Ligand code: C2E
């Protein structure tokens with residue numbers, strides 16, 4: 001009895017505790033009878049589903065279940081009534097039919113062996129569900145970042161073995177994931193990048209993300225350039241693995257190297273360029289290796305360009321450089337320095353070898369170049385400086401080689417000069433010459449001389465050729481053969497030529513005023529002047545200024561001018577319109593063919609003095625002179641023979657009916673005053 005009483009008390013106590021639990025649990029606790037009626041329900045969280053407890057007592061549990069979930073819940077309820085414990089998720093609806101997610105634990109309530117209902121705990125899991133949904137969404141977002149990334153995204157373990165990878169990785173490497181997982185990645189990296197890659201990998205183990213560039217092999221053996229970002233996976237301060245993002249930069253690298261290639265190569269000739277030359281010279285200097293630097297300048301290339309057009313000039317440059325490049329000895333590199341200037345660098349300490357190479361280069365010009373069916377004879381002037389003998393600064397060596405080249409040009413072109421040799425003859429002489437020439441006009445150092453031209457038939461004076469003279473107080477008198485090329489290359493010729501024309505016309509006006517009669521004056525026109533923009537205007541202005549009859553003026557142009565067919569014909573017709581005469585100078589030495597003579601409106605042909613020079617010894621030259629005269633006559637041109645020095649020359653010219661002659665036989669070039677005396681003496 002005592003015992004029973006005690007038991008009862010304990011039960012009451014337990015019941016109270018259960019009741020408290022039942023009432024104060026944050027979850028929803030309920031009893032449902034076998035018919036489904038809710039007969040006891042509680043929640044510490046205030047109203048349940050916004051119903052009052054009173055309202056709930058008159059409802060069945062199904063009234064609280066979301067329409068779509070009812071069938072499921074009925075099944076579960078049946079299970080519980082058959083004695084099973086059920087746990088499931090379900091959507092209940094509140095008083096306004098808003099579904100809320102709950103997790104249900106339903107336990108059968110037995111009295112003796114009979115099941116008298118279900119005890120349930122319903123927990124609002126809508127918040128948890130929301131979090132889960134968000135997690136899933138972010139997981140999906142992450143997966144998209146991983147799976148669908150165009151870059152390779154992969155994970156390594158701490159030993160550098162593949163753990164996971166996306167599809168892009170498989171494509172980039174040419175393997176499927178199964179073939180790679182568990183393998184170390186290092187063997188896929190190109191050998192020369194392995195050490196560097198390991199270094200980067202070690203850096204990432206220190207903590208932060210690291211970016212670098214490397215390259216790996218594709219299964220095919222092709223190299224794939226990569227930009228890599230590696231991110232350590234740290235868990236509680238410990239490295240668990242490494243994430244890696246690999247971007248394929250093969251295309252970018254290709255572009256980069258193409259740009260690099262362009263930066264160091266000349267577009268036209270494909271030769272390495274000036275920048276490339278500097279790079280090589282710097283390397284050679286740093287390594288203290290001896291070398292020779294040769295500046296190779298094409299002779300008269302400018303006139304080819306001016307008269308045949310740039311396109312032809314370009315083609316010529318291409319074929320010249322192609323020929324040279326094909327014959328380079330080992331240890332030699334050819335660069336295009338700019339324009340028609342090439343540089344050959346020969347790595348050799350041996351002067352004999354250097355000179356042999358220069359000779360060899362020059363021999364390569366012996367055969368003519370064929371450009372668009374034209375044969376072009378080219379030569380080159382070469383200047384050579386060597387290191388270390390001529391200095392250990394690139395600019396110095398280059399300048400010395402350039403000066404030597406200049407020297408070679410002034411000494412007949414088609415030759416080469418060692419800086420060391422010319423240095424003995426006075427360093428920078430040529431540079432000095434150009435500087436002096438610039439001041440010559442202003443300094444009144446230039447003058448014009450006049451050389452008579454005589455009519456061979458009548459013996460009468462035909463006219464005079466104006467010839468430029470330069471007397472420099474420091475350098476003495478310099479022949480036009482030496483300074484005209486400098487004036488041409490430096491552009492000074494335009495100014496000088498204008499001055500000569502002005503002086504010659506002024507002289508004509510003076511002679512006219514002093515009653516010396518109607519003289520003809522020939523003025524040499526350099527190719528640069530001829531194609532210079534303001535040339536025609538300048539000509540007209542000068543003629544007008546001195547009231548000179550245009551027919552008294554003869555412009556002597558050389559054959560090289562005449563080779564740019566279209567341009568020259570147009571320009572010559574302009575001159576014809578002005579009424580001035582034109583003579584083709586130095587005929588027989590240049591590029592043009594006899595063919596041009598037919599189409600060009602010219603008046604005189606000047607037979608180069610080299611024909612008369614060789615005439616006595618050379619039958620072929622004699623025949624040639626005879627032929628030229630006949631041909632000129634057939635084309636309606638008059639001939640002026642240059643360099644008539646002897647009685648024999650005059651006889652020969654008369655026999656072949658040359659029209660006029662100019663030369664020492666009659667007179668050399670004279671000052672205006674000397675010329676006046678010369679006339680008076682006749
Ligand atoms: P060029 O037009 O052929 O002029 C004729 C040259 O032959 C002149 O040389 C003259 O002195 C020289 N000479 C004349 N008769 C004889 C002779 O019987 N025998 C020999 N061996 N030579 C003779 P120069 O005055 O030294 O002129 C050389 C070249 O300089 C000229 O050749 C011409 O191309 C150029 N030049 C002269 N003055 C001017 C000028 O004002 N403008 C331009 N653009 N060039 C000029």
Ligand code: CA
Nearest residue numbers: 465524556585
């Ligand atoms: Ca001349």
Ligand code: CA
Nearest residue numbers: 585586606642
């Ligand atoms: Ca001449």
